[in-house]
Amino acid sequence: MITVALPKGALLGDSIALFRSLGLDFSGFLDKANRQLQISDPTGTAQALLVRAQDVPVYVEYGQAQVGIVGYDVLREKHPNVAHLADLGFGRCRLSVAVKASSPYRSALDLPAHSRVASKFVNCAKEYFQSIDLPVEIVPLYGSVELGPITGMSEAIVDLVSTGTTLRENNLIELEVLYQSTARLIAHPLSYRLNSDGLQPLVAQIRQQTAAAVAV
Amino acid sequence: MITVALPKGALLGDSIALFRSLGLDFSGFLDKANRQLQISDPTGTAQALLVRAQDVPVYVEYGQAQVGIVGYDVLREKHPNVAHLADLGFGRCRLSVAVKASSPYRSALDLPAHSRVASKFVNCAKEYFQSIDLPVEIVPLYGSVELGPITGMSEAIVDLVSTGTTLRENNLIELEVLYQSTARLIAHPLSYRLNSDGLQPLVAQIRQQTAAAVAV
Structure with a gap:
């Protein structure tokens, strides 16, 4: 039986919709009363784990899940040893450098040397x-990075931006985009190569589905 | 003006109650509709930052908050450069080694060499x-560490236990207690020594209050 690692948070709804379009129903995770972290598809052909976004590659790397869905941002920050199989197109956001709108800085190179930069993405920022x-x-x-410039602890931040509302609400402006991020399909490299539990047809289906969605 | 860093989550209610008993009202943070991360006491004598528990020592270390409240577990894991001023008595829990109840292990030393141990407390576990x-x-x-043994990814976990409900619900048993944790009052070392903004009288008051609460 294939096990899928699904990320809590922003990508969960679209991830569950994707598997539903392939006939696998993990919508139990969307029920607010749900406390289970492991559920089976009603047809009994697959199960899913509900874990933190950063933990998805861990479960896939250790082979406890053969496939997983996770943001490109997590892959860039952690460099886990997993196979990157498809760009799923949803969960679009960007990792950006931002500063106070009232600051004199209009590009990252304007920042004084030895400035402080607050971030959850320590490796990407470095x-x-x-x-x-x-x-x-x-x-x-770990959270609320926008407090860095507000309190004066840091000159800048490196953080994910999707709509830009958090930046606007906190009078911050974006200076640079480090990269764009979307949800990605990842797999345990060996499981994928060995086609364990019929992983390759599932991945092929997801790629087709995603290509169709992108074409629309 | 003194700035206090307060932790989101389990310690927030008791932390706000403690400051209220000293005449400082930060109860705005308990309002579910609140989105502000920085509020002032109505008397205008102090302000508070609402941050992730792990970020409290960061704001104190950099001097953006002169004092903060944080669990001993965070201090043990991160070793931040802050002054430890008082044990506040609330938020009691323990960091423990746990395994599946169905496993043959009844002490940490029973675990086979090179076992996998899942944890959010990497340094403490090491x-x-x-x-x-x-x-x-x-x-x-990063979360739901109990999934480690359930999925077979790890033989054991090192995690915080307060009531033990999560362990019981997942058929896990505690083998060892690494340490007990409670909420602690921390301060920026230099601010405390220099008594900036009347920090020492505030700390003395908190110590008195805490001693009284412990005596009851």
């Missing part, structure tokens, strides 16, 4: 500032 | 298994 050869101090945060 | 000289592979997770 890589980016190294690539523009600007030495900065990354302040690792 | 330290503990080093102290008993048992080489294990720590699998870092």
Whole structure:
């Protein structure tokens, strides 16, 4: 039986819709009263795990799930050892550098050397500032990164932006886009190569479905 | 003006009650409709930041908040450079090693060498298994650590236990307690030593209040 790792949060609804279009029903996870983290499709052909977005690649890497859906942002930050199989097109957002609108900075290179940059994406932020050869101090945060510039703890942030509402509400402006992110289909490399539990036909179906959705 | 960093989640209610008993009202954070992360006490003598538990020591370390409330578990895991000023007594829980009840293991030393141990407390787990000289592979997770043994990804977990309900619901049993945790009052070391914004009298009041509560 195939096990699928699904991410809690923003990507869950579209992920469940995708599997439903293939005849696999994991909609039990959308029930607010649900406390189960592991459910089976009613047809008994697949099961799903509901885990934190950052944990999806862990379950896939260790082979507890043969496939998973996760944002490109998580893959870029963690570099897990998983096969990247398809861009699913949904969950579009971008990782950006932002500063206070009232600051004098209008590009990342305007930031003074040794500025503080608050981020949940410590590795991506480090890589980016190294690539523009600007030495900065990354302040690792777990949530509400926008508080960094508001409190004066950091000059800038590196954070995910989708609609831009959080930035606007906090009088922050985007300076640079590090990369665009969308939901990705990942798989355990060996399971995929060995076609365990009929993984390859499932992946082929998802790719077809996704290509069709993109074409519309 | 003193700035206080308060942790979202389990410790928030008791933290706000503590400051209310000192005449500082941050109860706006308890309003479910509240979206503000920074509020002032109505008397205008102090303000509070609402941040993730793991971020409390960061705001205190960088001096954006002079004091903060955070669980001992976060201090043990991150070793931030802050002054530990008082044990506040509430938010009691423990960091424990747990395994499936159906497993043959009845103490941590029964675990086979190179077992996998899933945990959000990577550093604490590493330290503990080093102290008993048992080489294990720590699998870092962000949430729902109990899924580790359920899916067979890990033999054991190291996780916070308060009532034990999560363990029981998932047929897991506790083998060892690494340490007990409670909420702690922390401060920016220099601000405390220099008594900036009258920090020392506030801390003295909190200590008195806490001692009184413990005596009851």
